[in-house]
Amino acid sequence: MKRPSLVPIAFVGVVLCVWEAGVKLFAVPEYLLPAPSVIAETVDRSLFIQLAVTFSEALAGFAIASILAFLAALAFVRFRTLEQGLFPIAIAIKTTPLVALAPLLVLWQGTGWWSKITAAALICFFPVLVNTVKGLKAADAEYLQLFDSLGATRPQEFRKLRIPFCLPYIFSALKISSSLAVVGAIVGEFVGATKGLGYLIMISSAHIETPTLFSAIFAAAAAGIVLFYAIGATERFVVFWQDASSE
Amino acid sequence: MSTLLAERKGTVQSKAPPARTLIEVRDVSLRFVKLLVLDRMAVDVREGEFVSFLGPSGCGKSTLLKVIGGLIPVSEGEIRIRANGLRVGVMFQKPLLLPWRTTLSNVLLPLELGRETRLGPQALDKAHKMLELVRLADFADAYPHQLSGGMQQRAALARTLIQDPDVLLLDEPFGALDELTRELLNEELIAIWTGGATRLRAIVMVTHSIPEAVAMSDRVFIFSPRPARLVDVIGIPLAHPRNAESPDVTRFVAEARQLIRGTL
Numbered sequence: 209m210k211r212p213s214l215v216p217i218a219f220v221g222v223v224l225c226v227w228e229a230g231v232k233l234f235a236v237p238e239y240l241l242p243a244p245s246v247i248a249e250t251v252d253r254s255l256f257i258q259l260a261v262t263f264s265e266a267l268a269g270f271a272i273a274s275i276l277a278f279l280a281a282l283a284f285v286r287f288r289t290l291e292q293g294l295f296p297i298a299i300a301i302k303t304t305p306l307v308a309l310a311p312l313l314v315l316w317q318g319t320g321w322w323s324k325i326t327a328a329a330l331i332c333f334f335p336v337l338v339n340t341v342k343g344l345k346a347a348d349a350e351y352l353q354l355f356d357s358l359g360a361t362r363p364q365e366f367r368k369l370r371i372p373f374c375l376p377y378i379f380s381a382l383k384i385s386s387s388l389a390v391v392g393a394i395v396g397e398f399v400g401a402t403k404g405l406g407y408l409i410m411i412s413s414a415h416i417e418t419p420t421l422f423s424a425i426f427a428a429a430a431a432g433i434v435l436f437y438a439i440g441a442t443e444r445f446v447v448f449w450q451d452a453s454s455e
Numbered sequence: 456m457s458t459l460l461a462e463r464k465g466t467v468q469s470k471a472p473p474a475r476t477l478i479e480v481r482d483v484s485l486r487f488v489k490l491l492v493l494d495r496m497a498v499d500v501r502e503g504e505f506v507s508f509l510g511p512s513g514c515g516k517s518t519l520l521k522v523i524g525g526l527i528p529v530s531e532g533e534i535r536i537r538a539n540g541l542r543v544g545v546m547f548q549k550p551l552l553l554p555w556r557t558t559l560s561n562v563l564l565p566l567e568l569g570r571e572t573r574l575g576p577q578a579l580d581k582a583h584k585m586l587e588l589v590r591l592a593d594f595a596d597a598y599p600h601q602l603s604g605g606m607q608q609r610a611a612l613a614r615t616l617i618q619d620p621d622v623l624l625l626d627e628p629f630g631a632l633d634e635l636t637r638e639l640l641n642e643e644l645i646a647i648w649t650g651g652a653t654r655l656r657a658i659v660m661v662t663h664s665i666p667e668a669v670a671m672s673d674r675v676f677i678f679s680p681r682p683a684r685l686v687d688v689i690g691i692p693l694a695h696p697r698n699a700e701s702p703d704v705t706r707f708v709a710e711a712r713q714l715i716r717g718t719l
């Protein structure tokens with residue numbers, strides 16, 4: 209891991225200061241752009257509850273999609289016909305805008321958890337599937353020949369060669385889809401919900417409570433960032449050979 | 456075909472009785488799509504000998520080695536493995552170590568694979584012994600990225616040897632290493648081969664280096680550019696260790712070079 213740097217934190221600090229000063233200096237109305245200090249005042253317990261709702265929806269959708277995508281990728285690489293048959297369907301799901309699907313999900317699954325979890329899962333599925341399929345095929349032909357010469361069975365070839373080789377690919381997919389998961393959950397909440405950050409954003413924008421709107425947006429960003437870095441940290445621990453060998 | 460296989464230099468090594476053939480490749484041809492890669496190839500490997508396949512890059516000698524190792528099916532001809540249950544160990548040009556495994560664990564890999572795994576209590580002992588044999592005992596717990604290129608190839612050799620192969624098939628085993636390391640590893644390979652700590656009965660090595668082939672082998676099979684055909688066989692009845700500067704060795708090198716030039 210590279211040495212932790214204070215540079216990004218310093219930059220954020222400078223941006224916030226300029227923002228605060230600018231708003232005060234030009235007397236920008238609060239409903240258009242509230243000062244950071246005003247936004248900070250809106251951070252309360254209820255915001256964290258909404259954040260927790262959205263975060264758990266996103267996390268559940270992300271986990272379900274990742275597991276399903278991994279299993280699908282295993283099946284695709286093991287059985288080529290399956291890949292040929294189902295890949296176009298996966299692409300169709302990917303290219304359909306989630307915003308267009310979300311009302312249908314709410315119609316089917318109600319305004320509770322599941323419509324949001326499904327929305328998050330739908331948006332996460334494709335990147336994990338594509339990268340895992342690519343990763344499972346990433347082991348050099350020579351490695352496959354080595355395993356062949358050692359008499360490896362197909363399950364052994366997957367367990368001891370293809371899957372470990374695939375891990376870096378899976379992790380980069382997880383990093384992409386973790387931030388998408390938050391998007392999916394919020395889109396689901398936009399369409400029909402009684403709680404969560406998406407709900408809070410809709411309500412506060414309807415009531416022109418711009419400071420609350422901002423704190424909800426920041427909370428959503430924070431959820432994505434936390435997921436992203438948590439996965440990054442896990443990656444460095446699991447795929448320990450990757451950094452070291454590319455040095 | 457048999458005249459082609461007969462040595463130009465009379466009998467190789469005076470080990471009586473005449474060594475029996477372990478592997479016989481008869482009239483093997485191989486096509487990749489339409490490209491003829493091997494053209495009625497005939498090669499034999501006998502008990503107790505070190506043979507080299509020598510030829511220009513891309514002539515198909517590695518392919519022939521993989522055919523013998525059973526990694527590529529042949530289109531025509533046959534390969535006869537004469538001894539029953541003859542075990543073949545293949546070593547590739549790249550070390551092909553698994554980067555997430557320690558040296559020791561990489562060496563153990565062959566025992567974990569196959570329908571019956573052989574990870575008994577002796578497996579660890581054996582792996583340590585193999586690491587000693589290739590002089591990597593101190594690096595059992597190191598990961599591949601912590602090893603030099605030469606050390607990685609030693610680990611690969613230990614991984615091949617742990618299967619107790621009767622025949623070792625080496626595909627330019629040290630070809631990717633610098634010349635000094637390569638010479639050293641070649642000498643160590645010969646030491647392991649003549650040392651008798653393994654149950655090796657023959658070694659087949661693919662190379663495009665004439666001095667290397669002459670320094671190591673009892674017989675050198677010389678191949679033409681693609682499609683690979685056997686041009687000639689040179690027997691080199693010199694004892695190990697061989698001095699690269701000795702007149703005998705240089706004479707054989709010159710002879711091999713002339714033969715290869717004739718095919719280009």
